[in-house]
Structures are given as C-alpha cells and as structure tokens.
Amino acid sequence: MAARPEVPMIEVVHARPDRQRVVELPLAEGMTAMQAVRASGLLEDFALDPAALALGVYGCRVDGARLLRAGDRVEIYRPLATDPREARRRLARSPGPGGRRRAARPG
Numbered sequence: 001m002a003a004r005p006e007v008p009m010i011e012v013v014h015a016r017p018d019r020q021r022v023v024e025l026p027l028a029e030g031m032t033a034m035q036a037v038r039a040s041g042l043l044e045d046f047a048l049d050p051a052a053l054a055l056g057v058y059g060c061r062v063d064g065a066r067l068l069r070a071g072d073r074v075e076i077y078r079p080l081a082t083d084p085r086e087a088r089r090r091l092a093r094s095p096g097p098g099g100r101r102r103a104a105r106p107g
Helices: 033-040 084-093
Strands: 009-015 020-026 054-057 060-062 073-077
Touching: 009 033, 020 033, 033 054, 033 073
Parallel strands: 009 073
Antiparallel strands: 009 020, 054 060, 054 073
C-alpha cells in the first residue's frame, strides 16, 4: 500500500474574552489570508465584518491578500478597547502603585 502524501495545513484563530476558536484547514495552492478566514467559518461564528478585519500571521500584521504557506497561523485581531499609549499615560499620571506624581514646577 502506498503512503498518502501529507496535506499541508494552516490554522485560523480568533479569540474574545469569553471564548476562542482554532480552525485547522488544508492549505490550497495560492490561498490568501482572507480566503482562509472565509473558509474557516469564523466570520459567521463571531459575526465579524470582513471589511473591518485586522489580520496577522504569527503576531505580524498582514494584508488579506498575503499568500499563505504550510503551517501558517492566521490570526483575526479584535479592536483594542483602549489605545495602549493612552493607557500608559493614564497609568503614569495615577498616584497609586505603578503611577508617579510629577513634582510641581517652580513658578
């Protein structure tokens, strides 16, 4: 009996605070990140707007047209609740632990 050639696979993932999903798919020749997202069923499962998606592969932002390779992990990012720079500014202004009060400038 002849051995079957191994089919190259990719993953498409999305997470929310309350749940997450990882979908494994066979990699089709010429498949893009957006095609993988559509094939995963995650758009419908999480009611995502395909026009407003931010995608990445292993933590690096990519365009939906990026061609995928075997073993790639396509990540669907959710919008940030707070701008990280603004959160750091607020923390720096807070008087509690981790925050610092700036000394008053001499007048």
